[in-house]
Amino acid sequence: MQFSRVSLSIAIALAATVQAQTVQAAPSASEQTCRACHDMNSKKVGPSFRDIAASYRNDPDALAKIKKSILQGSTGKWGNIPMPANAIPDDEAERFAHWVLSLNK
Numbered sequence: 143m144q145f146s147r148v149s150l151s152i153a154i155a156l157a158a159t160v161q162a163q164t165v166q167a168a169p170s171a172s173e174q175t176c177r178a179c180h181d182m183n184s185k186k187v188g189p190s191f192r193d194i195a196a197s198y199r200n201d202p203d204a205l206a207k208i209k210k211s212i213l214q215g216s217t218g219k220w221g222n223i224p225m226p227a228n229a230i231p232d233d234e235a236e237r238f239a240h241w242v243l244s245l246n247k
């Protein structure tokens with residue numbers, strides 16, 4: 143996977159910002175971190191939560207895959223900009239994963 147220099151440096155800048163925020167923020171504030179890059183209905187830095195939900199609609203492993211992406215980051219699934227790993231607890235990643243999939247209902 144090859145990234146353009148520009149989107150890579152944007153991603154690195156964003157990742158640095160996000161890390162700085164994560165250190166200060168309480169766990170309950172991590173949703174704000176996600177929203178820096180994700181919108182409910184339209185593409186922002188990352189795909190919209192509804193698009194993500196829809197693309198996993200028929201995937202029996204959706205929960206595990208989404209949780210893993212949230213915890214470890216994700217590259218090349220949606221475009222050229224990678225998602226950095228999110229420094230949140232395991233159970234919170236699971237909560238987010240459930241929440242994303244609940245948008246299909």
Ligand code: HEC
Pocket residue numbers: 156157160172173175176177178179180187188189194207208211212216217218219220221222223224225226228230238242
């Ligand atoms: C710095 C920007 C950024 C932040 C912060 C961020 N994301 Fe992402 N996210 C992205 C990008 C970009 C992608 C697409 C990655 C790819 O193409 O694989 C993505 C993809 C995803 C996906 C789809 C993964 C997949 O496997 O298809 C989920 C789910 C997701 N993000 C949830 C979250 C949640 C929840 C948070 C907050 C805890 C969060 N993101 C924070 C940028 C971000």
